[in-house]
Every structure is written in structure tokens, then in C-alpha cells.
Amino acid sequence: MPAPGVCMNIVNARHMKDGQGTRDNPERFLNQDFEQLKQYCLFKRLRYIDDMFPPDRRSIGEGILSPSDLKQVVWLRPAKIVPNPYFEVDGISRFDFGQGMVGNCWFLASIGALTFQTDILQQVVPLDQKFDENYCGLFHFRFWRFGSWVDVVIDDKLPTVDGRLIFVRSKNPAEFWPALLEKAYAKVCGSYADMSAGTPAEALTDFTGGVHMCIDLTNPPPDLWELMFRAGKSKSLMGCGTPQGETSANTVLPNGLVQGHAYTVTGLKQMMSRGQLVNLVRLCNPWGRGEWKGDWSDGSPLWQTVSPEDREMCLAVADDGEFWMTLETFTKTFSDLDICCLCPDFIDGSSSCHWKTSFYEGRWVAGRTAGGCMNNLDSFWTNPQYRVRIEELLEECSEGHGEKNMLVSLMQKPDKRNRRLVKSLHIGLTVFEVNYKAQRGKFDASFFSKNNPVAQTKTYMNAREVMEFLLLKPGEYLIVPSTFSPNETASFILTILSKSETHVHENSGAHDHENEEAEEPMHIENGEDIEDKRMLFRQYCDKDEEVNAEQLQKLLNENFLKGDLQSRGFSTDACRSMVALMDTSSRPSGKLNVDEFVRLWNKIVTYKDIFFRIDVSQTGTLSLSELRNASIAAGKRISDNMLNLMALRYGASSGHMSLESFISLILRFDCMSAIYRQLSDGMNISLREPEWMYLTMYT
Template sequence: MNTNSSTELLSNISYIIIRSLICTNNLEPKFLVLYTKPTFSMQFDTNGKVAQRKKEVLQKSFLISNGANRTDICQGELGDCWLLAAIACLTLNEKLLYRVIPPDQSFTENYAGIFHFQFWRYGEWIDVVVDDRIPTCNNQLVFTKSFRKNEFWSALLEKAYAKLHGSYEALKGGNTLEAMEDFTGGVTEYFELSDDPTELYKIMKNALERGSLMGCSIDSELESRTEQGLVRGHAYSIISLEECDEVSKDTRIRLIRLRNPWGFVLWKGPWSANSKEWSTISAADRENLKKQTIEASEFWMSFADFKKNFTKLEMCNLTPDTLQGDERNTWTVSVHEGRWVRGSSAGGCRNFPDTFWTNPQYRLQLYEEDDDPDDEQVACTVVVALMQKGRRMQRHQGAKFLTIGFSIYEVMCGQNQHLQKDFFLYTASKAKCKTYINLREVTERFCLPPGEYVIIPTTFKPHEEGEFILRVFSEKQSTSEAIYQQIAGDVSIGKWPDMQICANELKTILKNVLSKHNDIKSEGFSLETCRSMIALMDTDGTGKLNLQEFKHLWKKIKDWQLIFKRYDKDKNWSISSFEMRNAVNDAGFQLNRQLYDIIAMRYADERLNIDFDSYICCFVRLEGMFRAFNAFDKDGDGIIKLNVLEVRRSYFCCSAPLSIT
């Protein structure tokens, strides 16, 4: 296989497949480095800097040595403290950390010079593969590094994240919430500390106990130091909160522990390293607090000083109910993708009544109030999160974050038409975001009466184009499962001496891939189905699949899987033959009644259910049938005439199609 056709990094294909290709064929992994895809770049000021393999830096190296912790994150020359603050928070939750950095990777066993990392990206988890070439100067890492010189997980994680956004350059300056969200798939919120949010300490304490990630900063366009050692315009990680009794007073002092990714420039005020305040608490409390400060870049300060000195608190909750501290809550999560198109659907905010109504609109139904015995209010809690897509990656083209926000309007039950201009001229919004802001995401929490609503996501000004994802969290009949849905998994395969796979090899690979999916109940596909898959995707007529063809096949299976899950209401990994009609329509196949009857007779069991394996087999054959028909329909009139040879060829190409009428 031509490696030039594979330099498009396959973020949805298993890392183990790529690793096997490299090892089996004795390839250098440089065709997988960050800058091989046109939209990726390892640009940085050269000035003596080079990209070196780890073996060129140190012979004995580790991905993770003695566990990953905050001491492994030391900022280099890149201005990405916002990212490092989020990584430091990530190390506090081992489960989350190893979701981002899959285990069983090393510089020794099965080493191929590549590593993979997983990030949440606009509603799904994707795999990002990078090689181990890292920018260095005089044999020292230029960007993020570990305190241990032979440990490289933080540097490689930074590189993978740079690849996700297009280049290292794209990581200069950012918002900690972005990285927190990309590491968890959680929903983010931020607080202006000058507003003195009610019960802030309790909110933060509960959030930390439930694994939320938090950071803080002091607003400033440029980094500068305060008299007491804090850095304006710089991101800090929030590590913990504690309360202690003051010995000489009948009061309790609230303390907060912070971390500076720089590793120096620390707080010099009360409760700093050698301040007199430490003598006001018991020796036991003093020893306990100082024991928690495991490195020089961490420091304590009073919670009152925290609110006084910092201006912004950023919080990423793994589920929206994190702030509420009520584990009885469950949540329904819906995700909508959309775009604002100039002259069509980019209507701007309410200040522009002539075009506001043209914005995308999303219906929201809230019929059951929250289950909160301590709250007499009849209301439904809903969290709305509007995120703009791809702007950081487009920074090199001059793109900036748009100023975005949203409004919520109450409508009559059964309203399912696009609301027109007159409605907005005479109707006030029921709720809206506090402010329009030029960040990647704006999030608000509301308590709304039961009823029906329409959400209007907009840019501030009309005619501004962009793509977005709208997530709506409500407190009924769901869990946060969609946040942690894994799309692609690891798989072990045999040798591919020609870098192509036959039907038997495809069967083994897909069986191993599916076995790694907790959300897919399947023992794999039959050999006949795998032959049909190869007949469908084999564009070069070799009777085998190359890596690029496998990529397209895997995308097809993923897309069909999402449709299947939509109709698998009871999650038993089968759908009724009646629901199969809707699934077929959703996939874009328009069939007549006779074909629906044939599908039911061929694929449904005695209970009229179709399992996942049969469903995929059916879709593969439908895809082949339609592709064969379109190939012969030269004039596009929906009618074809075939001779005997053409019938035979279409039969084998689509592997026994259902019928051609």
C-alpha cells in the first residue's frame, strides 16, 4: 500500500492496527507524525530547535514512571498554561486520566515509535495517534516536560492535543475550560468571583468530591505579577479545599490549595509557605495540610483571599448534577449539530429583529418536574451548552471565536413549526444566557416550569458563519452515558505482509474491535458478511481492503450503529422488523413494500426482531445493491437494462443483493 495515501491520520482507526502495520513492515513512524496531514503543523520558532525521537534524547525512557501526577507537568516555552492547568487537574482522577491516556503503552513492550490519546470532540471520543518526535533544543525538551527527565507522557499528551487543534502554535493562549471539556466530555461552567456567588465554597467542595476539574485566573490581557506573587492572565489549577479550627479563636478557617504550572512564582500572602498564620491551627492540622502540598508549585491561601484576588473560576462537571450534590438525579442528554449560514440562518441576536427569527431553532419538551423533596418549586432543571466548532484549528487562517449566546422561548404545546418574525416581535424570552461571549462555549443552568420551549442559538451579529453543537441536559429518564461513549477500541491483529487484509483477517479484526466495546453486544460478523464488506469497499479490485478502505468501512459501521441504537429502545441489541423500516429510511435507502417484506423475512427471528449482526449484514447488502444500480443508471432516470454478464457482475459486487426490480 502506498504510504502517501495513509498520511491522513486515522483518528477513528485503532492505534493497534497502525502500530501493527509499522512493526510488521519495519516502517519508520514518520508518516504518522504531527505535520504529515496538511492541516497539521509542528511550527515553532526554530532558533536551534529540532524534533527528536525519544531514543535520540534518552536511551532509557518511560511513558509514565511511578504513576502520573502533577509533578510531571512543567511548562516550557509555549504559552499554554491553560492546557497544563487542566492536565494537572486530570491527574487527580486516575479513571479520567487513563481514559485520555490509554494504558498498556510503553517505550519497551510492542514499541513502534507511536502513542495514542483519546479526546472528546464535539459529541464523540476520538483516537489521536502521534509519533514520539518532540521539539528539543540542546537535547532538552522545549515545551512541556516532566520533572523526571526520562518521563514523556505530558510532552506527548501536549503534542497529541496540538495535533487535535492543528499545530503547537494554536495552543498559545486559551481557556482552561476548553481542555477540561476535551479531556472529559463534561459540561463546563464559569463564575465571576466579583459577583460573589452564593454558597461558592459549598459548590466547589461538592464538585471536587465528585471529580469535577477546576481552574482559576486573574483577568488581564498580559501576564504580570501582583505584589503578593500571583500572575495575572495566567491559569492555576485548584487542587483541594479544607477547613481547620483556629486554636485561639472559636472559628474555622477555610483554605484552598492551588497549583501554578510554571513551578515557581507563588503566593506570598497569608498562609504562604512560612507565614505566621500556620501557628494559629493545631500541629495535627498543620502537618496534614503541609503533607498534601507535594511540590513547590503548590500553595495554600485562605478562601477569602482567593475570592479577593482571583476574578474567574472555571469548572468542568462530569455530569450536570455535580453542583447539586444530589446523587438521586439522573439526566437526559440530547446533542444537536448545526451551523449559521450567511444570508440564510446567521440571524444574529435579538437586537436584530429582522433576521433573528432565521436562526436555527430547537424544540425542548419538559413535562416532569425535578424530584427534589426539599424544594417546593415545581420546576425542571435544564443545562444548555452551546459550543462553536473548529475555530481554534482555523486560527492560522485568521479565525477567532465568534461571540455567541442563546435564548429560550416558551411555546404552545404541539408547536413544531419554525417560529416566524412576528412571534419574536411580541414575545419575550423565558430565559437566556447571562451574556454573549467570545469563548468556545457558553453554558447556563435554568429552572423552568414544565412545558414546551424553543432554544435559539445565535451569534451576536448577523451574517457570521460558523458550525456549532448544542447540548441540552435535563433531569429525567437518562444518564450521562453518552458523555463516555467510546467510539473506537483497540484490537490485536496478525501480520499484514502486504498491508492489506482478506475476509478472514477482516473477520478477526472486527471481532476483536467489537469485543472492546462495552456498548456493543456482538460476537462479530460472519465470513459471508465480511466478504460482502470487502466487495462493497474494495475500490481497487484486489479482493482485499487496504487501510484507507478499512477506514471508510469502519465509518460506515459507526454511522449505522448510531441509527441502530436510536431504535434499540430497551438496549437489548435488537430492533423490531417494524422499526427496521425507519432505520433503513434514516440511512438514506428508499425501498418499496416488497423489499421491506423481504428484509423482514430474511433477517427477522421468530419474535420479529433483527439483531445487530443481521442488521449490519442487511445494510452492507443494501449499500452494495444501490451502488451497483447507480453505476448502471447512466442517465439517472431510475431505470436500467442489464445483459447476463452485467447481472452476474452486479451479483458478485454486492454479494447476493436482495433483489433488483
């Protein structure tokens, strides 16, 4: 039986702290271990078949092949396609491959960029893979996926029709690295069909795990050439796209370019032509054919105006999909440029300054932590908040005075395996300067109504990632990631890169220990005499002057709630939990004595009063957006993650929480905190398996 998600969440967080998911120690995708599988196949003399991405129509997916074409597909290993297959032939090049029947030009354009950077290429494509004596039909590749590097295992069965590959294929029929790499990426996307349509930014980021910068070429920066030149020198990957036409079809224009198509930026060159400097950009079509026909194309007479040396170096007259054009033409004919690299040094050209990275995972949850943009001031404050303190700029980073010193990236993290099923929300960032150093917990609506942002996303975009380059002086700031509309649920990754020493923490009211900032609960006057409670207790107790869960249930429902019900009262299970949590005897009896009952009564009276003070709408329930205030009033400062978990466990599907559920929740939180304090050293807790089972099975 697999462990519950809350357990796996903790395990994954620990793995990340231990260095798993890094470039040097990637996670095993779908828990498949390449080395173990290889040794097993070699020992058993088997050819591997991947049951997690089986060679059948499920892995192809829907929509790219007709039913009749699907019936003709045969999955073959490379040795069944050609007599002597090779992983790669004469090295890896952008000219090795051409696009197949799936619309993944964005992915193949990114592969073209990848072939220029050997270090990055070898991280993604382990080049020690061969069809040799240790061949067992098993290959693996590595990608960065939403915060972690993963090692992806595949078998080498490839879809064919009449013995020919139907998706990406090498120009040399004996070379198979492009087809195997495409299959591995199809696996992480869900299927080959899930690779249809996208932008180079997605694959470029997944190849590097680095910094992505998108430049709108309809309004390019004045230093675009210098920026691209620095990016080229700093081992960046660059891709770009043409504007979409009236339809989604990849229509070839009279000038040779394809509408709605991704290209690779493969080179930059400045040369003299007729006495003037000309800035040229070299691009490559992932189709492996089809080129620009205008100025500086392969047949352009302008090549006769440059030196023989430049012409010899740059001009290659062949229909290989690669061509040159001027920077001015590039900005007029292409819509956007994506630059991706391991570090944003190329932005200002400072190689002596090392940017520092902070990385956080969070979640917007409808009704709780999804407040929408600032158009919704009454709920905006409920969004996750991150507090940032920026120190003085380091001396080696201060050369470019006035340059941007911080990059903030917000990436949506999908909750679905299949890429085509992921619904991208409109997301953005807002940054505020903070002068309230003594403030603890989340800033409420009053802060945002009185303070204007110092920086923000101009337009919320339904992109996988949005990012902002900022110039922030030393001081304290609050970063609020949000969706445009409130009550939209999604996970996200917030990445902060800074030239300065920067300290960041989630500003949710709690840190590693959810109750370390706990306060005294709101004081409630309780005029009931203790003796009155004892007398009430005696009306329901047994001959040993104790109550079990069923007796406690009857007592509370008849005397405590008194008509304040939005459900059927405390359930038997809730009362069993109360008995277990309040039972202080060294050998649990499953019953409460009179003193334990009085302590329980006092607690639930306090929690009931808090509930109705926070329930300003007087509905007899708490909206989940009010749950945090009620928890704080009860002396419990909780993080956004804990708030979401509480609401899932104790809230109703309607998005509201009853009085009985709130009391059960806070009582459990209070008692489990006390148990932790008793059994821990203040930082960690250590339990043997029998102790763990003894504790959890009763409480």
C-alpha cells in the first residue's frame, strides 16, 4: 500500500534537503532505477519493456493519428529497423534530425539549441549509451521538471509504419538518439500527443533547470544585440517563434518562414557589408528543411558584399533549414525570443558576480489561499506571502550601477500527469516594500489597501512561467504571487535570484514548526462553576465515574451545542478522538474521568466562543477564508500549507466548516502540539516503530 500524500510530501521535502533532485543526483522518475533495471535485464538476458510507458496506442495518445493509421503502427526496436543501429554517429548535431508527425517543433528547436552546449547536452543526454554487448533495450535521459532533476527510463521500442519512424527521425537512418530523447520527453509529458503545441521556453527550461528570459520582439529592448551576444558567450540556449496565422496551421509564407512555428537561434555574426556593420542572426528550422528567402538568405546577392573570409565562414548553400537574416528583419518577422541559461550573468555581462538562488514551492487553494490579483483587495491578502530582506550589494556586483539586481520567477506546477490536460491560469507577481519589522504573520487587507506596489506584473499571463527583473534597494520586501481571478487552485514554484545577500521566508505565520509562534488564545470569561460541570458529568458517567465516547457524545450534543448545530452534532468518531486526546492516564482506558472532562469542557467552550466571534456573517459556519483568523484567535499560528491541510481534513465540500469540526480540529492541533513538546528536544522527534504505532493508532 503506497504511503499517503501527506507522508510523501514530507519525504520529498527531505529528499530535496538531502540533495536529491539536483543535477548530480536526479530523482528516479516514476521510481524507476536505471542501474537496477539494467542489471536485472542483463542478469536475466532480457530486452526491457517499459510497463510505465508501454509500446501501444496509450503512449501515442489521442488526436495525432487517425484510427486507421493507429492500426498500422508497429513498435520496433532499432535493430529491427536497420541492421546496425547506433546511439549517435559522428557526434551530435542540430542537422541530425527532422520533425515527424507530432507538432513538437518547440521541443525540436530546443534540441537544436541544446546541441551547441556540450556540458548541458551531456547532462540531458548521457552519451555513454550504446548498442553493444551490454545492450538490453534500456536507455535513460534527464530533464528538469518543476523544481527537480529527474532521470527518465525508457525502452527502445519506437512507433513505426512500414518500418519507418513516424515521429522525429535522424537524417542518418542508423542514428537513434533523437528518437529516443523524444520518447523520454513524451513519457514525462504523458504521451506523444501531449507534446503537441508549446513554446521553446518550456523545453529550454527543462534542459537547463536555469533562468528563462522571454523578450517580446514587437517591442525589443534597445540593447537587444548586446544582450543576445552576451547570452551566446555565456552558454545560453536560444529559441524563437513566428506569429500565429489566422489558423493554427503551419502555413509556409512566400518569404519561406512558417507561421506559428518555433526556430532555433544558432549563431550571431557582425560583419562589414558595403562599408557598414551588419548584425546577422542565424536561425534553424527544426523541420530540417525550408528556409528564409529574403535578404541574406542562401541565394542572396548580399553575400557578395562581404569579405571572402566571412562568406566562407558563414554561408552554406543547402536546404538544411538553416539561414541568416539581419537583426532588424529578425525583430520584424519573429514574435518572441526565449533565452535560457544556468545563470543570468548575461543580463549585465558581469561574470564576477554570482547570483544567489532561493526556491519555494507553494499552492493557491480556492476559498483559502487563492485571493486573486489586487482587483480583489478584500481577498488579495490571503494569497501566499514571501518576506524578503535584501542586504547591501556585494562589492564585486556593484560595477553595473543602476542595473537590475533581482530576478523573480513564478512557475505553475501541474497537478495532472498529462500535459494536454493541464489548464494554465493567468498568474503574476506583486512586490511591496515593508517597514513593519515587528510584524508577525500574514499582512492583512488593511496593509494592501494603504500601500502601493513597488513592482508588479504588468499583464497576468496564462503561461507556464512569468518573471520580473527588478532593481530593489537594500531593505525588506513582500512578494505576493497570485492568480488573476480569486478562488483558482494550482501549485506553483517561486524562484528568487539576487546579486545581493538575500534572506527569504514564507510569511504565513509559522516556519518549520507550525506552532513555534503560538500565542495565548483569546481570553473567554467562563462564569460556569466547576461544581456545575461535575454535576453534569455525573448525570452521564458510569459507576466508576467515567464516560466513554458514546456517553460523551450524548452529553455534548444534549448540553453543549444547544441548537448551535449545522450538522447532526459531534459524531461518535469525533468523541472517540476527544477521549483519546484528553485521556491523561499512563495506560489509556478509552474513558475520561471528571477532571479530564472539565479540562475538555473548558477548551471547547473557549473554542465555541471564538468560532462565533469570527463568524461575522452569522451563518453558524466558518468560511474557509475565516479559518486562519479563528486559528490565530485560538493561539495557533499556522502556515498556508497547514491551513490547506486542515480545511481538506475538516472542512465540508461546500467550502464551510461547522462548529463541531472546528472544535475537533483545534483540539487535535492543541493536543498534538503538546505531544510533540513532550517527546521532542525542541527541534526533532525520534520514535521507534512500536512507539509511533502506539501513539498514532490511539490519538
